Amino acid sequence: MKLLIAGGGTGGHLFPAIAIAQAVKAEDPDADVLFVGTRHGIETRLISETGFPIRYISARGMRKTGLLNNILGALELPVGIFQSLAIIREFRPTFVLGVGGYASGPTLTAAVLLRVPNAIQEQNSVMGTTNRILFRFVDRIFTSWEDTEPSPPTAKTFLAGNPVRSDLLQDESPHEDTEELHVLVFGGSRGARSINLAVSENLGVLAPLADKIRFLHQTGLGAAEDVKRSYDRSGIRAEVLEFIREMGSAYRWADLVVCRSGAGSLAELTSLGKPAIVVPYPYAIGNHQMRNARVLEARGAVKVIPDGSLKNGALVEEIAKIAGNRQLLHAMADNSRKQGRPEAARTIALEILKAERSR
Secondary structure, eight states: OEEEEEOOSSHHHHHHHHHHHHHHHHHOTTOEEEEEEOTTSTHHHHHHHHTOOEEEOOOOOOSSSOHHHHHHHHHHHHHHHHHHHHHHHHHOOSEEEEOSSTTHHHHHHHHHHTTOOEEEEOOSSBOOHHHHHHTTTSSEEEESSSSOBSOOOGGGEEEOOOOOOHHHHSOOOOOOOOSSEEEEEOOSTTOOHHHHHHHHTTGGGGGGGTTTEEEEEEOOTTOHHHHHHHHHHHTOEEEEESOOSOHHHHHHHOSEEEEOOOHHHHHHHHHHTOOEEEOOOTTSGGGHHHHHHHHHHHTTSEEEOOGGGGGGTHHHHHHHHHHTOHHHHHHHHHHHHHHOOTTHHHHHHHHHHHHHHTO
């Protein structure tokens, strides 16, 4: 098969795309996979590391980004569509998959115009802008949540879950169970300042647990030194890094995770069966991070702390509460695992291959 995957811009779009591409290659080693992205996103760096080829088109976001950018985006849209038409005619894919992000719109539009079998993959419970426009026209929709807004047509919708990077799933064996609680804190690859402050400024709450708790804290660029000093003053052991490169090892080390509630993070948590305290990013489009989090909280997998409640110490108090209740921690882990779909990438890959073979 020849698969073209379009989209990116952020890790939330790109990591599931890479997982799907790898799953397709695992099922069909002869498959030819090509990515299409823009030079504005992280795909310029990450795709080259995977060994997959990538082509670039002109496209940019046009939502809450300023009048000038919206005008430029509108002007670039037909250019991006014509570039996508040329790429499809040259590559001749048997299937086109859009994963959201700037490049997805023009490329899927071109695929629809050329009648190439196609689909979109939506990571969130609230569709992003690109998929919100495209879902009416594409052949297939792969969703990650039972309830997705807006509600896609049932006949062409397949609930698959959100694909997780294969390197995170290679070794799911937990570390030795001890009385020591291991807490992993991160706010995405660039960190989350509000989470950093909420933890570092309220560590006194955890002082009575200093000999029973350890942290691995990813701060993002430029914040590690200040956060590390806060841990040192409190007497709580912590490894503080600007960026964690081996997230698989970090997850396996952790008993409890503190993070945002992006679709990718939640898919990773549930695929690995990790209990978590999540702080939804308050400015996410459609408030989808809060919606994602509330679904898992209702099922006992996570605890939700709104970003606006961080200043009153609620986050660290919740960590202390869970640290003192191993039964709650284990129950959350079990509930998290029940929500996980670690086979999501393979599920989507098999559906794509089935669609290609049924032509």
